[in-house]
Amino acid sequence: MMHLLLKFAAICRSGDLRVSTSEVIDAVTHLQWVDFSDETGFKAALKANFAKSRREQGNFDRLYHLFFHEMQTSTALDPDGEQTVEQRQIITQLQENEMLTDPIDSALIDFLKGDPAAFLQEIYNLENREEYSSPALKSNLGQLSARLAVMLRINALKGAIGEANTGGRSGDSQSAERLLGRLDRAYKMLTEDNRPNNDALKKVRSNETHFRDIGERSFAALSPAEIVQMQEIIKKLVRKLRDRMGRRYAAGSRRYLDVKKTLRHSGRFQGIPIEIKYRQRPLKKTKIIALCDVSGSVWSAARFMLNMLYSMQDCFSAVHSFAFISGATDITEIFEKYEADKAVEKVLSSRKIEFGALTDYGEVFQQFRRHHMHLVNKRTTVIIVGDGRSNYHNPREEILADIREKSRRIIWLNPEPEDFWHTGDSEINTYKAYCHEIRPCRNLNQLVDFVEDLVL
Amino acid sequence: MEFESIDDVMKRLEKAGYIASREIATVVFLAAAGNKPILVEGPAGSGKTELARALSTCMNRKKIRLQCYEGLDEAKALYEWEYAKQLLYTQMIKEKINDLISEADTIADAVERIADQEDAFFSERFLLARPLLQAISADDPTVLLIDEIDKADPEFEAFLLELLSEFQVSIPELGIRKAKHIPMVVLTSNNYRDMSDALKRRCIHLYIDYPEPALEAKIIRMKLPGIEQRLADKMIVVINRIRELDLKKRPCISETIDWAHALAVLRIDEITREAMSDTINVICKYRSDADMVKASMDRILH
Structure with a gap:
């Protein structure tokens, strides 16, 4: 049993679940108390120890099914068990085959034997490989071609099994078929998407009307006079947000006794401390990191979003703003130096931003991670404004997962109408799995809702 | 050991007014046997806090509750x-x-x-003992409910680690206080933010989802013994269809129970269009949600 559990823990680890030694120990202890013949109990005990959040449960279920049902764990339990002599013979024959020298092959052969750990690791590496492409010549082919290489190895192995089968006796076609079926499963695992369960995602569709007409029209359809009016409204909004934050801390600030102050005040009453003074708690600093897409597809909205970011930076001390198209450009300084209109103009004509380039979210995230990740900590709210249209480049969602882990919250504002979200090159579906909150934001009413709901 | 078997857990929880699925019972059993805190996740209203209450009733222990919020600190908690x-x-x-x-x-x-x-x-x-210290220094074993831990700051979460793994707290002036009896700890989270790995390592995890239709019907019959079988079944079907809609806040068991109460008070024993629109406010907590349900009434009722 112990052996089986360790094996399963290893598989969970290569399948991107974090299982620590202490959790394995707990699981071993817990399994003493459950009845093995009752699978619900057995699975629940393992699940409670190995998948410690809702997000991981989907992945756990997949691995559990793979290991305990599809692999049948015959070899892990006892080597002479279910796997037939013929099957083992074929595998030995495969191993002797000189053609199969690739490291992927040995992972696949382990998979055939009933141990998917190495293969899962291989898939994990595929999904998380770093790509350094030159900015001039971009492609997302690196990951695809690596996947293709694995697929080719699977096919080669299939061919080898066929050969081994016809070369040997003809009676064992059934075992060969079973092995082929297992390879099909490996193939499927390679192509299936494995995104975390994110049903805690807060999806907001606000229908509330704060302003008639001006509030309902999309950002693109506003006249210059209305734009000025709108900027006023945004400014007021953000100020209101700041006031709300201030109140929240003031309410909770009567806490610790301030000995010095109390003694000083007691001097007036012959040293009797009649008035008790409390220490003021320092206000908690909230950090905001905002990433704003300024590419052509969101052009009209970008202006307002930048305006909102400007007001935020004006009100809160720790705001870092970035504009991006195909690389993250720090615009915090521009916002600090110039007043609102000019700052937005400056950003939209900045030479640091490649306005001619195609939007590439993967590259943006990668640059952000390389240069600015140190800004993110558990106090940081990350706000991303963009339509998620990445021109079919590699979306690099694992970086967003990384940011999620380090930050407090990720909020995605999408200026595109919701009906278009999942069409064409939009990766919003991919990114959705790593956000805490996602909302459409294409007119003033929705923007007002966002700022009013914002808890920092 | 507190419980004899998983079935024993189910039986005793049911007696305390909580119908648990086998999975819930297993995790509770393991937590009680291994003295491990349980970290319960699930949508709002699915009975996370209720589980702690039922546990305290069936284990015959006092329940001590700590409600978490932003800015909660040791002075308020310990x-x-x-x-x-x-x-x-x-x-x-x-x-x-x-x-x-x-x-x-x-x-x-x-x-x-x-x-x-x-x-x-x-x-x-x-010394003014706050919930955590009360739970640790109580003369009898207790059930400690740390509610909505995801609302507290990360610092507070870190502060809890000592308590959850060692069942002790350090008070600088008095030294280390060890628990007289290890309390049964239940932490609940609505998933507002992700918990740290360190906290997760110290707990065992339980996810409470919307219950299976059969289980939900059982819960309703327990809460309202007089309800007609036919009506209860119909209610479950309707509620599950409403859950499929894209609502701001999906109705949970607590809403189903409230709805059953409302129907009983109004003496409605047939779910019709009219009955629905009379009682919709019990099921939906937002006006936009109620509008959406009203708009798709035909699909829900048939």
Whole structure:
């Protein structure tokens, strides 16, 4: 049993679940108390120890099914068990085959034997490989071609099994078929998407009307006079947000006794401390990191979003703003130096931003991670404004997962109408799995809702 | 061991008014047997807090509840010195202190003499025990409910680690307090933010989802014994269809129970269009949600 559990823990680890030694120990202890013949109990005990959040449960279920049902764990339990002599013979024959020298092959052969750990690791590496492409010549082919290489190895192995089968006796076609079926499963695992369960995602569709007409029209359809009016409204909004934050801390600030102050005040009453003074708690600093897409597809909205970011930076001390198209450009300084209109103009004509380039979210995230990740900590709210249209480049969602882990919250504002979200090159579906909150934001009413709901 | 078997857990929880699925019962059983805290996740209203209440009833233990919020700190969660009381006492026994140091020759000696009495001021008497300390120092075993841990700050989460793994807390003036009895700890989270790995490692995890239709029907019949089988079944079908809609807040078991109550009070025994629109406010907590349900009424009822 112990052996089986360790094996399963290893598989969970290569399948991107974090299982620590202490959790394995707990699981071993817990399994003493459950009845093995009752699978619900057995699975629940393992699940409670190995998948410690809702997000991981989907992945756990997949691995559990793979290991305990599809692999049948015959070899892990006892080597002479279910796997037939013929099957083992074929595998030995495969191993002797000189053609199969690739490291992927040995992972696949382990998979055939009933141990998917190495293969899962291989898939994990595929999904998380770093790509350094030159900015001039971009492609997302690196990951695809690596996947293709694995697929080719699977096919080669299939061919080898066929050969081994016809070369040997003809009676064992059934075992060969079973092995082929297992390879099909490996193939499927390679192509299936494995995104975390994110049903805690807060999806907001606000229908509330704060302003008639001006509030309902999309950002693109506003006249210059209305734009000025709108900027006023945004400014007021953000100020209101700041006031709300201030109140929240003031309410909770009567806490610790301030000995010095109390003694000083007691001097007036012959040293009797009649008035008790409390220490003021320092206000908690909230950090905001905002990433704003300024590419052509969101052009009209970008202006307002930048305006909102400007007001935020004006009100809160720790705001870092970035504009991006195909690389993250720090615009915090521009916002600090110039007043609102000019700052937005400056950003939209900045030479640091490649306005001619195609939007590439993967590259943006990668640059952000390389240069600015140190800004993110558990106090940081990350706000991303963009339509998620990445021109079919590699979306690099694992970086967003990384940011999620380090930050407090990720909020995605999408200026595109919701009906278009999942069409064409939009990766919003991919990114959705790593956000805490996602909302459409294409007119003033929705923007007002966002700022009013914002808890920092 | 507190419970004899998983079935025993189910039976006793049911007696306490909580119908648990086998999975829930297993995790509760393991947590009780291994003295591990349970971290419960699930949508709002799915019965996370209720589980803690039922546990305290069926284990016959006192429930101590700590509601988490932003800005919650040790002073509110663990203990606090009662400064006002300390000062008051100091004033009242001023004479006594003067007596004590009147014989001292030097200031150093006086300080030494007062220091001998320090224990009197930093003792249990001036200590205001908050939920966590109460749970640890209680004479009988307790059930400690730490509600909505995801609302608290990350610092507070880190502060909990000592308590959850060692079942002890350190108070600088008094030293380390070890738990007299290890409390049964239930932490609940609505997933507002992700918990740290360190916290997760110390707990075992349980996800409570919307219940299976059969289980939900059982729950309703337990809460409202008089309800007709046919009506209850229909209600479950309707509620599950409403859950499929894209709502801001999906109805949970608590809403189903409230709805059943409302129907009983209004003496409605057939779910019709009219009955639905009369009671829709019990099921949906937002106006936009209610509108959406009304718009798709045909699909829901048939």
